[in-house]
Amino acid sequence: MRTDNEIGDDPLxxxxxxxxxxxxxxxDDNAGIYRIEVNEDPGSGVKILNxxxxAAFKESLRYAEQNLCARAQQLIGDRDPRSHxxxxxxxxxxxxxxxxxxGVAALISMCSSILKKSVKGGLIVVGEINLGGSIEPISNAVNIAELAVEKGASTC
Structure with missing residues (x-):
């Protein structure tokens, strides 16, 4: 049986x-595993419960929100992220x-929340998105892939 802090094949x-x-x-900042949890309600903006x-997460989240608003039609169709x-x-x-x-994981998590659709089970997302929408290169991909497998991910 899977515990709450293990990646499994079941969708979240x-x-x-x-x-x-x-x-x-x-x-002083090593690679590490996180779970991002997003709920959406009527309103506007982003509220971080932590x-x-x-600071680093706030910046990534801001980039994700800006990209969601700029590319809403492509990402979430006719839904307006500014009303959430x-x-x-x-x-x-x-x-x-x-x-x-x-940032990439934050963006996918916000899209998943608005669309009310889960991502594939066993998936782990890696990467930062910038304000222009480009994905930044990952510097130590082998170490990250090894950590993902060690934690139970089946898809990166």
Whole structure:
């Protein structure tokens, strides 16, 4: 039986996604596994439940929100993300604590929440998105893939 902190083949609830931060450029932030949980309600904006909110994660979330609004038609069809309030929680499952470079996962999680659709079970998402919508290169992909497999992911 799978525990709450293991990646399994069963899909998570809509708005939830497993992700790996590749870590920051400084030596005090290692690669680590997180789960992003997003709920949406009528309203507008993004509210982070983590207190204090991690600066690196706030930045990634801001990039994700801006890309969602700019590319709403392509990502979520006729839904208007500006009429939704996203409540976001970042849960860390190992030693990494900064939550850096999680923009792609945050974007997919917000889309999943609005669409009320789960992502594929066993999926772990990696990467940062910038304000222009480009995905930034991943610097240590082999280490990240090894960590994903170790934690039970079947798809990256």
């Amino acid at each position: 609830e809509p708005g939830q996604i497993w992700t790996i931060s590749e870590g920051g450029t400084d030596f 207190n204090p909110a991690l 309030e996203f409540t976001v929680q970042l849960r860390a499952f190992d030693a990494a604590k900064k939550g850096s470079k999680l």
